[in-house]
Amino acid sequence: MTSPVVDVQHVEERPGWSCRARGRPWPCDSARKDLAAAMSPTALRKQMWTRLEVAAQDMPDGPPSELFVRFLRWTG
Template structure:
């Protein structure tokens, strides 16, 4: 028997905090921002994540992909018939992240 998959990464980034406002981390299982209520990652969270992972682009991509997996699990469990599409979740969580080079060099 294969071992069951463990839970993905905990949404602990961005770590930037202020005294009078909640952090821009996701509120699970709805995956909305604790601070502004927009779908997470909100614009502020994206900016803070890019700054926090400035020189660790692969780590940011892995972190976002793991959270996308967790969001798929939560959101499809909440609403299995009308949840977001995999493409929408990819664009929301991963596509905005670090610059990616094309797999094949384009020659002119």
């Protein structure tokens, strides 16, 4: 298994899950583009599911549907 190559500037800052580059909610547009370019759609969805689970633990008060849209809807 190869590790994804992701622009290090657009990584998530836990536990708030904001982008380190701009402080916007992660994954920001640049992070999404980098992630999508770095791996197959299947690997991308798996990766985002994993992060969604972690984010849900970090932010238990947020509505789950919002996290789903933010982490997974865009992966297609």
